[in-house]
Amino acid sequence: MDNTVATEHPHTHETAVHVEHEHIALPQHRHHFETVEQQREAGSFGMWLFLLTEIMFFGGLFFAYLLYRNWYYAAFASASETLSIQIGTANTAILITSGFFMALAVWAAEVRKKKMLVWTLILTTVFGVAFLGFKYDEYHAKWVEHHIPGAHFDIKDFVNPPINPQTHKPIEDPISPDMAQRTQIFFFLYFAMTGMHALHMIIGVGLLFWLIRRAARGDFSAGYVAPIENFGLYWHFVDIIWLFLYPLLYLINRHPMH
Amino acid sequence: MSSTATIVTLPDQATARLPKRNYLNNEDGLLSWLLTGDHKRIAMLYLISITFFFFIGGAFAGLIRLELLTPQPDLVAADTYNKFFTMHGIIMVFLFLVPSVPATIGNFLMPIMVGAKDLAFPKINLLSWYLYVLGGILLMAALVLGGVDTGWTFTTPLSTHYLNTHVITAALAIFVAGFSSIFTGLNFIVTIHRMRCPGMTWFRLPLFVWSNYAASLLMVLGTPVLAITLVLVLLERVFGIGVFDPTKGGDPLLFQHLFWFYSHPAVYIMILPGMGVISETISTFSRKRVFGYTAVAFSSVAIALFGFFVWAHHMFIMGISNYSALVFSLLTMLVAVPSAIKIFNWAFTLQKGSITFETPMLYSFGFMGLFTIGGVTGVFLGSLGMDIHLTETYFIVAHFHFVMVGGMLMAFLAGIHFWWPKMTGRMYPESLSKLAAVTTFIGFILTFMPQFILGYLGMPRRYHAYPPEYQVLNVLSTAGATVLGVGYMLPLLYLGWSLKYGAIAGDNPWQATGLEWQIQSPPLTENFIEIPIMDHEAYDYEWLEQKQKNEVTTVG
Numbered sequence: 001m002d003n004t005v006a007t008e009h010p011h012t013h014e015t016a017v018h019v020e021h022e023h024i025a026l027p028q029h030r031h032h033f034e035t036v037e038q039q040r041e042a043g044s045f046g047m048w049l050f051l052l053t054e055i056m057f058f059g060g061l062f063f064a065y066l067l068y069r070n071w072y073y074a075a076f077a078s079a080s081e082t083l084s085i086q087i088g089t090a091n092t093a094i095l096i097t098s099g100f101f102m103a104l105a106v107w108a109a110e111v112r113k114k115k116m117l118v119w120t121l122i123l124t125t126v127f128g129v130a131f132l133g134f135k136y137d138e139y140h141a142k143w144v145e146h147h148i149p150g151a152h153f154d155i156k157d158f159v160n161p162p163i164n165p166q167t168h169k170p171i172e173d174p175i176s177p178d179m180a181q182r183t184q185i186f187f188f189l190y191f192a193m194t195g196m197h198a199l200h201m202i203i204g205v206g207l208l209f210w211l212i213r214r215a216a217r218g219d220f221s222a223g224y225v226a227p228i229e230n231f232g233l234y235w236h237f238v239d240i241i242w243l244f245l246y247p248l249l250y251l252i253n254r255h256p257m258h
Numbered sequence: 259m260s261s262t263a264t265i266v267t268l269p270d271q272a273t274a275r276l277p278k279r280n281y282l283n284n285e286d287g288l289l290s291w292l293l294t295g296d297h298k299r300i301a302m303l304y305l306i307s308i309t310f311f312f313f314i315g316g317a318f319a320g321l322i323r324l325e326l327l328t329p330q331p332d333l334v335a336a337d338t339y340n341k342f343f344t345m346h347g348i349i350m351v352f353l354f355l356v357p358s359v360p361a362t363i364g365n366f367l368m369p370i371m372v373g374a375k376d377l378a379f380p381k382i383n384l385l386s387w388y389l390y391v392l393g394g395i396l397l398m399a400a401l402v403l404g405g406v407d408t409g410w411t412f413t414t415p416l417s418t419h420y421l422n423t424h425v426i427t428a429a430l431a432i433f434v435a436g437f438s439s440i441f442t443g444l445n446f447i448v449t450i451h452r453m454r455c456p457g458m459t460w461f462r463l464p465l466f467v468w469s470n471y472a473a474s475l476l477m478v479l480g481t482p483v484l485a486i487t488l489v490l491v492l493l494e495r496v497f498g499i500g501v502f503d504p505t506k507g508g509d510p511l512l513f514q515h516l517f518w519f520y521s522h523p524a525v526y527i528m529i530l531p532g533m534g535v536i537s538e539t540i541s542t543f544s545r546k547r548v549f550g551y552t553a554v555a556f557s558s559v560a561i562a563l564f565g566f567f568v569w570a571h572h573m574f575i576m577g578i579s580n581y582s583a584l585v586f587s588l589l590t591m592l593v594a595v596p597s598a599i600k601i602f603n604w605a606f607t608l609q610k611g612s613i614t615f616e617t618p619m620l621y622s623f624g625f626m627g628l629f630t631i632g633g634v635t636g637v638f639l640g641s642l643g644m645d646i647h648l649t650e651t652y653f654i655v656a657h658f659h660f661v662m663v664g665g666m667l668m669a670f671l672a673g674i675h676f677w678w679p680k681m682t683g684r685m686y687p688e689s690l691s692k693l694a695a696v697t698t699f700i701g702f703i704l705t706f707m708p709q710f711i712l713g714y715l716g717m718p719r720r721y722h723a724y725p726p727e728y729q730v731l732n733v734l735s736t737a738g739a740t741v742l743g744v745g746y747m748l749p750l751l752y753l754g755w756s757l758k759y760g761a762i763a764g765d766n767p768w769q770a771t772g773l774e775w776q777i778q779s780p781p782l783t784e785n786f787i788e789i790p791i792m793d794h795e796a797y798d799y800e801w802l803e804q805k806q807k808n809e810v811t812t813v814g
Contacts, residue, residue, distance in 0.1 A: 031375065032369075032374065032376035033453075038453070042378040042449075042453065045451060046448045049478055052479065053444070053478050053481070056479055056482035057483070057486050059483065060482075060487055061490075063515075064490070064516075067512055068501075068509075071507075072507065149497065149499040150497050150499055181507060182507045184499060184507075185499075185501060185506075185507055188493070188499045192490070192493060
């Protein structure tokens with residue numbers, strides 16, 4: 001990691017007249033930092049702190065989830081079954097793939113492979129957008145099923161679950177109308193948590209477009225990789241949030257029989 | 259009094275000039291201020307904006323006290339009164355107290371104290387001010403459109419289902435302003451960790467840095483929880499879903515837990531930086547190193563740590579379990595310990611010190627007395643039995659204002675006076691400012707001491723009318739508020755005056771040891787011509803004496 005900057009020093013030592021000014025080797029160096037290393041460390045430290053605030057931000061939602069899942073377990077289990085496990089699982093794979101390309105992008109920036117950096121960033125974006133596309137599809141399905149909490153919410157799927165044509169049994173156990181109302185809380189948390197996650201993805205995709213432009217311009221091919229590294233941290237963080245959301249929301253009470 | 263003894267040493271006024279080049283005149287024009295990355299200029303922008311909001315919040319306080327002059331509801335209707343105390347609370351807490359010391363004095367001093375040219379992220383620092391202003395504008399919009407009447411605590415389901423006021427705008431305002439405080443905290447933490455100059459070890463940092471560090475930890479860890487809580491309130495209000503509404507299966511207590519998880523640490527966000535100011539002034543004006551430096555430094559961190567585990571003491575009467583009430587009561591008692599450590603250490607610093615009574619010191623004495631009363635009554639409220647009797651009465655109001663106004667505002671004013679010569683290069687008028695400090699103290703005691711008694715007698719808070727037998731104490735309180743108002747107007751006037759006519763202060767009018775006093779006033783944009791090397795402990799007055807001796811000999 002640090003090698004990229006360190007390897008540059010011998011050159012500057014030989015060529016620069018004023019040895020003490022060697023740290024102004026990069027145009028991106030900001031005047032108030034003593035050295036490039038200090039700037040880079042500060043940036044990465046700041047990013048980790050920002051991610052800490054993000055953990056606390058999502059923490060409030062996870063706390064609410066924990067409380068209501070304990071109170072209304074039956075409603076949570078029932079409502080969770082109506083989520084599409086296929087799309088959820090596919091999206092998990094897609095997001096991990098996107099994260100994989102992001103990790104490659106960080107590596108490409110560090111070894112100064114410009115072309116590879118641009119392409120891995122593009123692939124990161126493509127998989128990120130694909131995730132959002134599937135997410136949109138899922139949201140739309142909830143709209144059609146009247147599973148969006150509020151005035152149009154309909155509890156009939158939970159009180160009288162649809163009959164499975166093969167087994168002639170309800171596809172899931174019916175719950176009381178009172179408990180079925182509580183599925184609204186599950187769906188509210190579902191939309192709030194995945195919505196917040198999606199918002200972070202959208203912001204991330206926006207930043208990716210900006211990074212791709214800069215990468216194509218060659219900004220990150222001369223040893224200055226802090227934006228790529230810090231964005232990588234952000235993108236992986238968003239991935240990790242999903243890795244918690246997926247089991248908590250999709251896998252509450254799944255059984256192979258259903 | 260002791261007006262003869264003073265440590266103030268000013269340069270010869272006949273020949274003294276402000277430095278030709280400094281951060282104030284480095285660039286000209288409005289845009290050079292609005293697009294600045296200089297932490298000192300951003301501090302000034304913050305100072306102007308928080309002063310503006312302080313006086314708006316203060317005006318609401320005045321209206322509240324005016325209504326309570328008589329037992330009858332004769333000035334305003336109940337609804338309007340509700341809006342008064344809500345706007346007073348929101349403005350004062352989120353737009354004044356939280357950013358007061360960190361964003362103004364802290365922004366100005368943090369890089370200089372650690373020996374850096376700027377904060378780690380100047381652009382984020384500027385962004386934080388813009389977010390603050392945006393939050394302020396949103397709140398003013400809520401105010402102009404008709405106000406909010408939820409109380410500053412946004413209690414659900416009242417705020418989400420039962421009110422038709424501008425809750426959404428106000429909650430958005432706080433959400434946005436919250437990010438401004440997150441960014442300030444983040445900037446401070448990174449700066450303190452990564453930007454210290456050579457030789458500046460953690461235990462050579464001024465205590466102001468330590469306390470702001472602790473407050474920054476709280477900002478970074480607590481504020482996001484408030485943000486998500488407000489998001490949930492907004493969603494619930496906009497879409498009518500019931501995450502906090504008991505009729506729909508939601509839990510209003512969940513809101514209380516989430517809200518106080520931020521808002522209790524928030525009072526430490528407000529008070530810790532003030533304690534940092536007091537450490538600096540007490541040391542400077544008694545010419546002694548702060549007694550028990552390490553204990554004071556760690557007590558800041560301890561307050562930050564304990565501060566996260568006492569939130570449920572706001573909920574003793576809300577139906578939490580007896581056992582958790584017991585635990586939170588115990589933890590509340592514990593958080594008093596590090597605060598007491600500070601007070602005792604300051605007292606020991608004063609002992610056998612060469613104390614002088616300049617204005618910042620007068621405010622600091624005010625802080626020590628009033629904060630102690632506020633803190634001790636906090637222990638009353640932390641005890642379960644007392645709390646059930648006293649909660650939601652004027653006792654709470656008095657306790658909170660003793661800590662926040664008597665403590666924090668005094669500390670803020672102490673800091674503003676102490677560093678005014680550094681920020682502007684000019685001194686404020688000394689006797690007038692002493693008068694202001696004393697007026698503030700008298701006004702404060704007169705305003706809030708009767709409220710302790712009122713609360714103990716059972717006068718509930720947040721009502722615009724009260725039984726006639728409480729009138730005498732209420733009249734005293736309103737009279738005190740008037741005096742207090744004068745006490746706050748005075749600095750506004752004479753500090754403004756001093757900008758043009760104040761005496762030239764020179765680099766180090768107080769003979770203080772901090773790095774900020776070793777550079778010119780007002781400082782250069784880059785703070786230091788050369789990055790300093792810290793070769794002595796903080797508050798080392800012998801080092802300062804030695805240094806000044808050397809300077810005299812070299813000049814001579």
